Amino acid sequence: xxxxxxxxxxxxxxxxxxxxxxxxxxxxxxxxxxxxxxxxxxxxxxxxxxxxxxxxxxxxxxxxxxxxxxxxxxxxxxxxxxxxxxxxxxxxxxxxxxxxxxxxxxxxxxxxxxxxxxxxxxxxxxxxxxxxxxxxxxxxxxxxxxxxxxxxxxxxxxxxxxxxxxxxxxxxxxxxxxxxxxxxxxxxxxxxxxxxxxxxxxxxxxxxxxxxxxxxxxxxxxxxxxxxxxxxxxxxxxxxxxxxxxxxxxxxxxxxxxxxxxxxxxxxxxxxxxxxxxxxxxxxxxxxxxxxxxxxxxxxxxxxxxxxxxxxxxxxxxxxxxxxxxxxxxxxxxxxxxxxxxxxxxxxxxxxxxxxxxxxxxxxxxxxxxxxxxxxxxxxxxxxxxxxxxxxxxxxxxxxxxxxxxxxxxxxxxxxxxx
Ligand code: AMP
Ligand code: MG
Numbered sequence: 001x002x003x004x005x006x007x008x009x010x011x012x013x014x015x016x017x018x019x020x021x022x023x024x025x026x027x028x029x030x031x032x033x034x035x036x037x038x039x040x041x042x043x044x045x046x047x048x049x050x051x052x053x054x055x056x057x058x059x060x061x062x063x064x065x066x067x068x069x070x071x072x073x074x075x076x077x078x079x080x081x082x083x084x085x086x087x088x089x090x091x092x093x094x095x096x097x098x099x100x101x102x103x104x105x106x107x108x109x110x111x112x113x114x115x116x117x118x119x120x121x122x123x124x125x126x127x128x129x130x131x132x133x134x135x136x137x138x139x140x141x142x143x144x145x146x147x148x149x150x151x152x153x154x155x156x157x158x159x160x161x162x163x164x165x166x167x168x169x170x171x172x173x174x175x176x177x178x179x180x181x182x183x184x185x186x187x188x189x190x191x192x193x194x195x196x197x198x199x200x201x202x203x204x205x206x207x208x209x210x211x212x213x214x215x216x217x218x219x220x221x222x223x224x225x226x227x228x229x230x231x232x233x234x235x236x237x238x239x240x241x242x243x244x245x246x247x248x249x250x251x252x253x254x255x256x257x258x259x260x261x262x263x264x265x266x267x268x269x270x271x272x273x274x275x276x277x278x279x280x281x282x283x284x285x286x287x288x289x290x291x292x293x294x295x296x297x298x299x300x301x302x303x304x305x306x307x308x309x310x311x312x313x314x315x316x317x318x319x320x321x322x323x324x325x326x327x328x329x330x331x332x333x334x335x336x337x338x339x340x341x342x343x344x345x346x347x348x349x350x351x352x353x354x355x356x357x358x359x360x361x362x363x364x365x366x367x368x369x370x371x372x373x374x375x376x377x378x379x380x381x382x383x384x385x386x387x388x389x390x391x392x393x394x395x396x397x398x399x400x401x402x403x404x405x406x407x408x409x410x411x412x413x414x415x416x417x418x419x
Contacts (some may be wrong), residue, residue: 004260004267005282006289013353014292015283015332018317020296021278025327026181030168035161038179039326042200044155046174046303054109057142061100061122061129062113063412068135076123076130083110085262100129109141114138139361140381171200180327185189185218186245187211188228189236192263196230210255210310210380214303217314218253221322231261239272244351246298250325253318256305259289274298283350283392287312288377306375312353312387315408334407338365340388340397347395358386358405361416367405385409 027041056062063079071077079100083093087106094099094113103109103116115135122129148154151401156383161179169177189211197207208230215225226249231241246254258266258280275295280289287309291302299321303313315333323331337356346352355377359365367388371380389404390397397403
């Protein structure tokens with residue numbers, strides 16, 4: 001049996017092949033309460049001004065600014081309080097010369113008033129108060145439409161829904177939100193050496209750690225995941241399982257079996273189901289055997305069985321594809337420059353990705369490998385929030401060098417409060 005020859009392509013080219021596929025972005029509606037993490041499928045247009053009326057940003061008194069002309073420490077001007085409103089109430093009283101309405105934050109400014117005097121700027125007595133400075137037209141007033149006017153596009157199609165987006169949607173009365181459907185994902189760990197998490201260890205066997213990791217990565221997008229049983233290295237049953245997974249889910253992620261070993265059946269499975277293999281070798285370490293195929297509008301991600309390679313494959317190829325299916329405008333990983341904090345002298349024949357801990361310090365970003373970093377490593381993934389990316393054809397990166405870093409985790413927390 002001769003070993004199949006594979007030609008490596010640059011990672012960037014591999015990602016672009018994934019992203020060039022024709023996938024259908026399907027629109028649906030979800031409840032506002034369930035919309036976090038989805039991508040908007042339509043522009044959201046302001047149906048009214050925000051604020052909707054001139055309002056008071058403070059607790060104080062609404063006055064006519066013209067009545068405050070000439071006020072000073074020596075010449076305090078007195079106002080008579082003729083009404084009292086809280087937020088949500090509207091005063092219908094006519095405000096005459098040197099009259100005022102006691103008004104709370106968020107309340108609508110009475111029609112005749114055009115300025116607000118804060119409590120702290122007054123000396124109060126029972127039904128009157130005095131001020132010691134003149135107020136300008138619209139001083140201390142939040143103006144109708146100062147944030148957004150009717151017809152503005154306030155949220156854009158393709159935008160990820162975050163808590164702030166939800167606040168805007170709530171403002172405009174969206175109980176249902178137009179979003180793109182999220183893909184459902186089948187996760188299949190392949191390998192006759194694999195045991196389920198609950199199994200006792202046996203000679204020559206290891207527990208399936210990739211399956212639960214990939215499921216968790218997918219769930220961090222809020223995707224619905226079908227976690228399949230461990231699949232033995234057996235061609236016939238593997239073909240059946242992959243076919244079944246394709247019929248029940250929008251995409252299929254397998255781990256293991258994409259290499260050129262005697263029991264690596266993924267290449268044959270792709271043939272058997274007539275999938276178009278987009279690439280089966282990427283110029284990267286780890287995970288050069290990572291394979292992505294496409295069949296009838298569905299992705300099949302063949303991630304390496306080596307845990308670090310598997311994780312890297314998900315970050316590089318699955319995440320952008322999921323974003324694309326979800327109709328997102330921003331699909332790609334965030335990249336930063338950081339100062340390498342320890343030597344890394346290994347050669348990099350291909351682009352190397354190193355699980356790493358990036359830290360944003362007041363002086364800029366720093367990064368260190370997050371532990372033992374071979375492709376089979378698992379612990380370093382747990383301590384990583386990033387991957388260092390070293391270009392192919394280089395070696396000898398030293399502490400102090402600036403390197404490219406791909407951020408993999410958005411929730412970064414510090415042990416110390418740095419405020
Ligand atoms: P493979 O990609 O099938 O050649 O596997 C590469 C290496 O990853 C082997 O050492 C496997 O035992 C290991 N491996 C494969 N699948 C998993 C998995 N689901 N969890 C942990 N390690 C795995
Ligand atoms: Mg295997």
